[in-house]
Amino acid sequence: MADHTPPPRTPDDSRRPDVSRRSEKSRRAIYEAALSLVVELGYPKTTIEGIAARAGVGKQTIYRWWSSKADVLLEAFLDLGDQAARAAEEAGYAGEREPYAIADTGDLAADLKGVLRATVDELLDPKYDRPYRALAAEGVVDEELGRTFVAKLLEPSLQLYVDRLRAAQEAGQVRPEVDPRIALELFVSPLAQRWLQRTAPISHAYTDTLVDYALNGLAPR
Amino acid sequence: MADHTPPPRTPDDSRRPDVSRRSEKSRRAIYEAALSLVVELGYPKTTIEGIAARAGVGKQTIYRWWSSKADVLLEAFLDLGDQAARAAEEAGYAGEREPYAIADTGDLAADLKGVLRATVDELLDPKYDRPYRALAAEGVVDEELGRTFVAKLLEPSLQLYVDRLRAAQEAGQVRPEVDPRIALELFVSPLAQRWLQRTAPISHAYTDTLVDYALNGLAPR
Amino acid sequence: MADHTPPPRTPDDSRRPDVSRRSEKSRRAIYEAALSLVVELGYPKTTIEGIAARAGVGKQTIYRWWSSKADVLLEAFLDLGDQAARAAEEAGYAGEREPYAIADTGDLAADLKGVLRATVDELLDPKYDRPYRALAAEGVVDEELGRTFVAKLLEPSLQLYVDRLRAAQEAGQVRPEVDPRIALELFVSPLAQRWLQRTAPISHAYTDTLVDYALNGLAPR
Amino acid sequence: MADHTPPPRTPDDSRRPDVSRRSEKSRRAIYEAALSLVVELGYPKTTIEGIAARAGVGKQTIYRWWSSKADVLLEAFLDLGDQAARAAEEAGYAGEREPYAIADTGDLAADLKGVLRATVDELLDPKYDRPYRALAAEGVVDEELGRTFVAKLLEPSLQLYVDRLRAAQEAGQVRPEVDPRIALELFVSPLAQRWLQRTAPISHAYTDTLVDYALNGLAPR
DNA sequence: GATTAATCGAGACGGTACGTCTAGTCTTTAC
DNA sequence: GTAAAGACTAGACGTACCGTCTCGATTAATC
Known part of the structure; x- marks a missing residue:
């Protein structure tokens, strides 16, 4: 599975925030908060304010990097997959969670x-x-x-x-x-x-x- | 297709509003407003206030009879089907919009x-x-x-x-x-x-x- | 003290309800409900709906005979005085609650x-x-x-x-x-x-x- | 007359909004809107929504700083006095609108x-x-x-x-x-x-x- | 190591919509 | 025709979030 970390923005993109200064800690906290809130409350009751509060993060930090609640959750979910894949690899496990191919036993x-x-x-x-x-x-x-x-x-x-x-x-x-x-x-x-x-x-x-x-x-x- | 008009409530249903006094005109207006707003604005931008305003109806009239925006839309949509079915029948049309059986030509x-x-x-x-x-x-x-x-x-x-x-x-x-x-x-x-x-x-x-x-x-x- | 029962309306007052058919029972019940609610909840939390409910009366019965919440309360209060005066008189009591004159002892x-x-x-x-x-x-x-x-x-x-x-x-x-x-x-x-x-x-x-x-x-x- | 600007909250007042960030412009606009609406419509027809709308302010900004319509009006009125007093002082006027003492001419x-x-x-x-x-x-x-x-x-x-x-x-x-x-x-x-x-x-x-x-x-x- | 500029947590802001409540009107049924 | 009952239109209530904005306080890259 591809790594879903958002690619570094081009430097000429003057209005966009500077990715190199992005707080990794906040990003992780936001992913976790978003996923846990969706599990606990369901999607509609999960709010950006709630995610920010649980992540211990300012609202602007979310709005700076994502365009919507759905966008946050999508990335959080993709990240979940990456994490699992990475964990599997590190365990020296050949067939990770989502393999690059379906097994071909002939049957x-x-x-x-x-x-x-x-x-x-x-x-x-x-x-x-x-x-x-x-x-x-x-x-x-x-x-x-x-x-x-x-x-x-x-x-x-x-x-x-x-x-x-x-x-x-x-x-x-x-x-x-x-x-x-x-x-x-x-x-x-x-x-x-x-x-x-x-x-x-x-x-x-x-x-x-x-x-x-x-x-x-x-x-x- | 079955008629989806909500059945008359049992008389022992003491806290519920009195169905026999319900305004048919308002009900129709709410269905139409809900459907047209969803078509025009999409579901998330369709609000209960907006439906009430377009239907020329007090908000309470919606809250009295439906539990949520989705509930309104569901009934409105069911009603749409009923209407179509009724129209088809009245036109003496044997094969109505949603027939009671799939044709069986043998093929x-x-x-x-x-x-x-x-x-x-x-x-x-x-x-x-x-x-x-x-x-x-x-x-x-x-x-x-x-x-x-x-x-x-x-x-x-x-x-x-x-x-x-x-x-x-x-x-x-x-x-x-x-x-x-x-x-x-x-x-x-x-x-x-x-x-x-x-x-x-x-x-x-x-x-x-x-x-x-x-x-x-x-x-x- | 004068009797504050509202005087019979003139018959040419075509828009007004017919006073002769007025329910005395409802009137009393409304007075009592209004006064007790004001004592219990205070004036602002006393609502016409609340008075009607406690009095076991339709809202329209209140709107038919009074122009506002204050109007109801005013008449109820005047009636309270009348009642007290009447009670005093009936008890053969010369000096009723609100006497027609302040005592003149010379001092x-x-x-x-x-x-x-x-x-x-x-x-x-x-x-x-x-x-x-x-x-x-x-x-x-x-x-x-x-x-x-x-x-x-x-x-x-x-x-x-x-x-x-x-x-x-x-x-x-x-x-x-x-x-x-x-x-x-x-x-x-x-x-x-x-x-x-x-x-x-x-x-x-x-x-x-x-x-x-x-x-x-x-x-x- | 004393200055009625609300005193800075103590820092241990944890749940209250941060007074130092308060918008002075909104405060003034709310005072003016409240007073003008009361003069025009009278107190009962003056609503918090109306004040917010005329002041060009969100309702929450009113609810954040005041507890009730009466509270808004009280402060607005106190401010009116302060303003008048300040205006008088600035005019180098010794005897301001509401003087600190009643004249003592001996009579x-x-x-x-x-x-x-x-x-x-x-x-x-x-x-x-x-x-x-x-x-x-x-x-x-x-x-x-x-x-x-x-x-x-x-x-x-x-x-x-x-x-x-x-x-x-x-x-x-x-x-x-x-x-x-x-x-x-x-x-x-x-x-x-x-x-x-x-x-x-x-x-x-x-x-x-x-x-x-x-x-x-x-x-x- | 000091400087500097952007991100950060925080939260006030103008708004919109929520779901509730009451006003005052209108309609229905019973007496 | 009045009454009780209660559904109706209307709109304010106070709350919750939205997405934007400002404010110091970090913090990371550059000098």
């Missing part, structure tokens, strides 16, 4: 079921659920945030499925005319919708079934 | 593609898109509203797919062991996610492809 | 001290203090109510002092060129101001002193 | 008549009458405000009478056993009551008469 169905099971576990963990859900909701209504959310969080993960499906196509396990970018939605989107909209419960059995249906189709063979 | 793929194309058209119409999206977003974060949203708006439509799929099963066009409630998600959820999260554009060609993939599966036959 | 100073002591006692009784004070305050700011308050409550009492002082003049105890209407203010107004504005405490000793100073003057004789 | 009656005539003029000036009356009325009913009103506005003026009367006592023009604090009420309170309660008109002739009666007494000499 497409098993590989897909594996990742989806891991995703289910993550979605059921309140630590991820609350802020992730809050961001998703905001992105539904706020187009700009939504696009950022998709580009930075969703799309990279989906690309992994594209890669795996393409490999399967080359191995003759998926029909060559199938568009992988659409194909992945057959099992990813149902999970996403059940989780986001609570249309029905999610489980390992459920995602397993999705993979089976998607690979074999509904019509009799 | 499952064609029938599914037909409904999905209609859904795509609806989702691309700003008149529906804006409020629907706002409600969906709120439902993502507010569990109670979310469940109501799903129960009253989403689930009834999904049930139509269940029915059509079951008919197809009986006709031997869908494998008998397939669970229709899950099967329908193979083509419905991808569309939902693309629309809600803007992960990619939606079109008739896209939904047609979804139906083909779902029915035939991704694996070679 | 002007003693007579004045007597009435003033009685007045002090009344002003210290919360039952009278609270509503009386509320009315006075409202009258300070609302000129119309103020004039009614003075005409119906204050002036009749002051007239008794005028009468007593004139008698004293005829008896040669007060200089003939003195204007009794002004003279009475020398001892009545100080008491009124101390009570109304709380500039200093009131007591029998205080009013006794006032009478002495007023009769003998401040300058050495 | 007690004349001196008293002088101040009282000036007071009558002030009470008849709508610029002072309206807010002063509003505050007095509120003080009648709201004990806390009443005590502040008396302590800051009324008592300092009354003290001047006490001083003058004591001087007169030493000069043998007033009986030594007379209590000046009570004596002054013989001419001050009647004027106050006529003005406050509108029991009768006020004029220079009237206050002259009051002084004569009070000094010489009503009884024949």
Whole structure:
């Protein structure tokens, strides 16, 4: 996963604050405050004033570096991922939380079921659920945030499925005319919708079934 | 589609306002104001004060009958559906806006593609898109509203797919062991996610492809 | 003391409600509710809705017969006086609560001290203090109510002092060129101001002193 | 007259706003708005929202520094006095609007008549009458405000009478056993009551008469 | 190591909207 | 037709946050 620390601003950007002088301590405190408040109170009751107060930070420090509550939370959440990835790496762990590729054991169905099971576990963990859900909701209504959310969080993960499906196509396990970018939605989107909209419960059995249906189709063979 | 007018309260409901004295004119005006404001300004900039002002109504009249902005919008949207349904019926129109069943011509793929194309058209119409999206977003974060949203708006439509799929099963066009409630998600959820999260554009060609993939599966036959 | 029951409206007053059909029970209940609420909550927290609720009466019944909260309280207070007077009469009591004349024992100073002591006692009784004070305050700011308050409550009492002082003049105890209407203010107004504005405490000793100073003057004789 | 600018808060007063950061411009604008609105609309129709709007100030700025509408008006009125006093001083004027002492020409009656005539003029000036009356009325009913009103506005003026009367006592023009604090009420309170309660008109002739009666007494000499 | 300039915590500011309360009017049903 | 009941429009209340602004007090880079 890419490091989401905001890149150093160009020096000609005269109105922007000087990134080199930025307080790392405050940044961390704001991330933690934002995430914990969203978990405790939910997104709508989390306020910028509240984040500033809990972080022991002036409001202006937030407004200086972020454009909105959603923006803070998005970065905080991205940072959470980076942290986890970094922690995994440091533990000498080869397969970190969000790997750069889906395992390819030759058995497409098993590989897909594996990742989806891991995703289910993550979605059921309140630590991820609350802020992730809050961001998703905001992105539904706020187009700009939504696009950022998709580009930075969703799309990279989906690309992994594209890669795996393409490999399967080359191995003759998926029909060559199938568009992988659409194909992945057959099992990813149902999970996403059940989780986001609570249309029905999610489980390992459920995602397993999705993979089976998607690979074999509904019509009799 | 069911009539969503709130049912008369039981007489023992002592603290609640008297439904029989409710002003129908104000109710209608509030629905219209809420929907038009959401379309014009978007959900977050739509305020209860604004709705009251545009509807020519006291704020208390809104607070008396609804618990939140989302609640107003949900009922307004449900009412919109009822109105459309009623209008269709009055026009002696057999196939109303949201039919009680998906057409069954014997050709499952064609029938599914037909409904999905209609859904795509609806989702691309700003008149529906804006409020629907706002409600969906709120439902993502507010569990109670979310469940109501799903129960009253989403689930009834999904049930139509269940029915059509079951008919197809009986006709031997869908494998008998397939669970229709899950099967329908193979083509419905991808569309939902693309629309809600803007992960990619939606079109008739896209939904047609979804139906083909779902029915035939991704694996070679 | 005059009976303060509002006089029957003239029949040509077409917009006014029909007095002959007025509910006496409601009127009494409103008076009692108004007075008790003012005593309990104070004037500003006493609301028309509150009076109606406690009296078991519709709001419109109050608006039909009175023009304002102050108006209700004024009549309620006048009625309180009437009731007391009537009660006194019925008890065969010659000297009722508010007599038609100040006693004339020949000793002007003693007579004045007597009435003033009685007045002090009344002003210290919360039952009278609270509503009386509320009315006075409202009258300070609302000129119309103020004039009614003075005409119906204050002036009749002051007239008794005028009468007593004139008698004293005829008896040669007060200089003939003195204007009794002004003279009475020398001892009545100080008491009124101390009570109304709380500039200093009131007591029998205080009013006794006032009478002495007023009769003998401040300058050495 | 003392300067009524609120004193700097003690540093241990942890929850209170920081006085040193207070906007002087807003304070002035609020005073002016409050006074002008009371003159134009009267006290009851003057609202905090109205004051904020006319002053071009957020409501919270009022609530931050004052506890009630009456509190705002009281300070505004005190400030009005301070301003007048300051203006007088700056004009090199020895005898400012509200002098620190009542003139002592040796003629007690004349001196008293002088101040009282000036007071009558002030009470008849709508610029002072309206807010002063509003505050007095509120003080009648709201004990806390009443005590502040008396302590800051009324008592300092009354003290001047006490001083003058004591001087007169030493000069043998007033009986030594007379209590000046009570004596002054013989001419001050009647004027106050006529003005406050509108029991009768006020004029220079009237206050002259009051002084004569009070000094010489009503009884024949 | 001293200078200097930007960031920092803090919080007052002008505003907007909240959800509540009451005013005074209007409507319905019962007597 | 008056009454009780209570829903209605209207708008002020006092609170909570918004996003901007100023204020010293750090603090980090430059001299």
